[in-house]
Amino acid sequence: MASIVLKDIVKKYGDGFPAVKGVSLEIADGEFMILVGPSGCGKSTLLRMIVGLEDITDGDLEIGGRRVNEKAPRDRNLAMVFQNYALYPHLTVFENIAFPLRLAKGTFSQDEVRRRVEAAADTLELREHLDRKPANLSGGQRQRVAMGRAIVRQADAFLFDEPLSNLDAKLRGQMRTEIARMQRRLGTTTVYVTHDQTEAMTLGDRVAVLRKGELQQVASPRGLYEQPVNLFVAGFIGSPPMNFVPGEVRDDVLHLPFADVPLDDRLRSVVGDRRLVIVGFRPEHVEDAALVEDGSRGVAFRADIDVTEWLGSELYAYIPFETNPEVAKKLEELDRELDGEGLRSQVVAVLSSESRVRDGDTAELWIDPARLLVFDPESSENLTRDEEAARRIDAETEEERRAALERAQRREAASGGAEDRERSASARGAA
Amino acid sequence: MSGLSTRQRVLWVAVAVLVLLYALFPVASILATSLKPAGELQSGRFLPQNPTLGAYEQILVGGAQDLFLSALRNSIGISLIATAIAVILATLAAYAIARLDFPGKRVVLTAALGVSIFPVISIVTPLFNLWRNIGLYDTWAGLIIPYLSLTLPISIWTLSAFFRQIPWELEQAAQVDGATTWQAFRRAIVPLAAPGVFTTALIAFFIAWNDFVYGISLTSTEAARPVPAALAFFTGASQFEEPTAFISAAAVVVTIPVVVLVVLFQRQIVAGLTQGAVKG
Numbered sequence A: 001m002a003s004i005v006l007k008d009i010v011k012k013y014g015d016g017f018p019a020v021k022g023v024s025l026e027i028a029d030g031e032f033m034i035l036v037g038p039s040g041c042g043k044s045t046l047l048r049m050i051v052g053l054e055d056i057t058d059g060d061l062e063i064g065g066r067r068v069n070e071k072a073p074r075d076r077n078l079a080m081v082f083q084n085y086a087l088y089p090h091l092t093v094f095e096n097i098a099f100p101l102r103l104a105k106g107t108f109s110q111d112e113v114r115r116r117v118e119a120a121a122d123t124l125e126l127r128e129h130l131d132r133k134p135a136n137l138s139g140g141q142r143q144r145v146a147m148g149r150a151i152v153r154q155a156d157a158f159l160f161d162e163p164l165s166n167l168d169a170k171l172r173g174q175m176r177t178e179i180a181r182m183q184r185r186l187g188t189t190t191v192y193v194t195h196d197q198t199e200a201m202t203l204g205d206r207v208a209v210l211r212k213g214e215l216q217q218v219a220s221p222r223g224l225y226e227q228p229v230n231l232f233v234a235g236f237i238g239s240p241p242m243n244f245v246p247g248e249v250r251d252d253v254l255h256l257p258f259a260d261v262p263l264d265d266r267l268r269s270v271v272g273d274r275r276l277v278i279v280g281f282r283p284e285h286v287e288d289a290a291l292v293e294d295g296s297r298g299v300a301f302r303a304d305i306d307v308t309e310w311l312g313s314e315l316y317a318y319i320p321f322e323t324n325p326e327v328a329k330k331l332e333e334l335d336r337e338l339d340g341e342g343l344r345s346q347v348v349a350v351l352s353s354e355s356r357v358r359d360g361d362t363a364e365l366w367i368d369p370a371r372l373l374v375f376d377p378e379s380s381e382n383l384t385r386d387e388e389a390a391r392r393i394d395a396e397t398e399e400e401r402r403a404a405l406e407r408a409q410r411r412e413a414a415s416g417g418a419e420d421r422e423r424s425a426s427a428r429g430a431a
Numbered sequence B: 001m002s003g004l005s006t007r008q009r010v011l012w013v014a015v016a017v018l019v020l021l022y023a024l025f026p027v028a029s030i031l032a033t034s035l036k037p038a039g040e041l042q043s044g045r046f047l048p049q050n051p052t053l054g055a056y057e058q059i060l061v062g063g064a065q066d067l068f069l070s071a072l073r074n075s076i077g078i079s080l081i082a083t084a085i086a087v088i089l090a091t092l093a094a095y096a097i098a099r100l101d102f103p104g105k106r107v108v109l110t111a112a113l114g115v116s117i118f119p120v121i122s123i124v125t126p127l128f129n130l131w132r133n134i135g136l137y138d139t140w141a142g143l144i145i146p147y148l149s150l151t152l153p154i155s156i157w158t159l160s161a162f163f164r165q166i167p168w169e170l171e172q173a174a175q176v177d178g179a180t181t182w183q184a185f186r187r188a189i190v191p192l193a194a195p196g197v198f199t200t201a202l203i204a205f206f207i208a209w210n211d212f213v214y215g216i217s218l219t220s221t222e223a224a225r226p227v228p229a230a231l232a233f234f235t236g237a238s239q240f241e242e243p244t245a246f247i248s249a250a251a252v253v254v255t256i257p258v259v260v261l262v263v264l265f266q267r268q269i270v271a272g273l274t275q276g277a278v279k280g
């Protein structure tokens, strides 16, 4: 158990490439922290500096209150799960999991090793595979062996580098909940790297969003979703991603490509004297006007629907629009950064599955202006961000996290106690 | 192979048979000759009429024993030592080349390649003079050193190709798990590298074992003369008798270890070669 503190961490690779440019981050004891960002943004580099596989060019790294910049990986007592699992192909599953225990010579007796490995194998449902070689296991099983190797010893923290990216979608979902459950139960500080925003949103207590080696925002998943600091975070978090459209301000009205929104007090104050802004809104905040009961709060507008996708639980509607050349470049750049294809400018609306909107319709849609985010087209900053609300959200999530951790450990203590009683009873029976 | 039509299969078999014939006919011819008694050597027939083991007797326990057995001892000793040195040096070099980023990496590889394409025959004369001057002529060391120049380049190339496809994250995983650098190398990398090292050792051994040019040019007595060179010094029972049968018998004897090694380890050799080749 330990906290991890990064102070102005910088990484310059041998070829002079600055992969991490001054990241400061405090990870509390027992916290599940996610590092997320598009590929190449320096997540792995940061993780590898924490674990000691990469030298830190500048800054301080503290684990459990002590500076560890110069310590070798084995002296940091961290456990890591690699993207490709890095299982030892010549060893059985049992020996793979036992590997860290065997290296700590003299610390564990043969029986102790067996007991610990079997306990880890039980947690991960690997009991019947202990004698097999990694090459003969499925992807999910290999992944679990890698986790087994991490949890078998009392590491101060777990570090994961995209552990689920080699699994298929269904298995990924299962393993995701498995990792969340395990972390709650063990209460071990965890740093988890991913480029997948779904993993980031579902797993983390807090999420750190990285872009080109720079930290953009650290907040709870809800904080990122509701109060992003800039275009990048807003576009990265959420699926399908947030829609961005140019907004021209004329005569106290915000003109979007398909709707005109009269400025209210909130919008007027954030827009200021800008004539052109970028407006963002979540696909799920657009409704079919026919299904809105009280439309008085919002703005109804007509839009030409290009394509629809009916998914059973909801309906995706795609609306192409002509973008404003002054913001087109900014939006294209953003799209490239987010690993997008830059195909066409279109808005996605996630409607209720009862909606009767179909391909080629001109549909009557509806949106609540309170949901609109306004970004500065120069600085990309979110002008509508509400610091007060952001703080409140993070405080709430922190409270929920502590409660969940406590609950999980109370439950664990209760069931663990029962198991111990069982074991001693069977031991007595055997004697 | 299951997707082949009958026509294709017949073609494959035909080609395989042709290649086998081409490769094995000389071997069969030597074997047949080694079994012929002296009178039949000029008979013009392929198979001996009255096969005899006389030639083998002669080289292993008879009159030609001194010449052959000492040459055999030289060949085995020199090849083994040259192989061992080549493999150890090449392993270290290949590890560094595959694992570390250091200036001059490409230079090492290119130089190795350059050395290996340098024609042996063109350096043998200067080497002969040099060796005579510094006293390495007709010694084991005098052959081991040039053999290293033959075996090291190919060993470095095959091994670095092999090392390159070892996932280095294993080493890092071991370090995170609590291993020292040395422990990580020994427990995570060595077991994976073993097949490649083994294959390389076999290839290096064969190169040294088969050499003729250095063997004949840099030796003059039984002190260091290896088998391929010694064959040229065999004489018949009398001045008028050709030593063809003895030479054939000796050739068969020195081929045996090669065949045995390849048959025993063919799986490792194929695996080692293809792994290095495909992923290198």
Ligand SMILES: Nc1ncnc2c1ncn2[C@@H]1O[C@H](COP(=O)(O)OP(=O)(O)O)[C@@H](O)[C@H]1O
Binding pocket: A013, A014, A015, A017, A019, A037, A038, A039, A040, A041, A042, A043, A044, A045, A046
């Ligand atoms: N060993 C290295 N030498 C030089 N540049 C590197 C090295 N490793 C990674 N990089 C660069 O650093 C950047 C961040 O890499 P990485 O941390 O692996 O990204 P991520 O894990 O976020 O995809 C990338 O642009 C990559 O090209």
Ligand SMILES: [Mg+2]
Binding pocket: A043, A044, A045
């Ligand atoms: Mg990465």
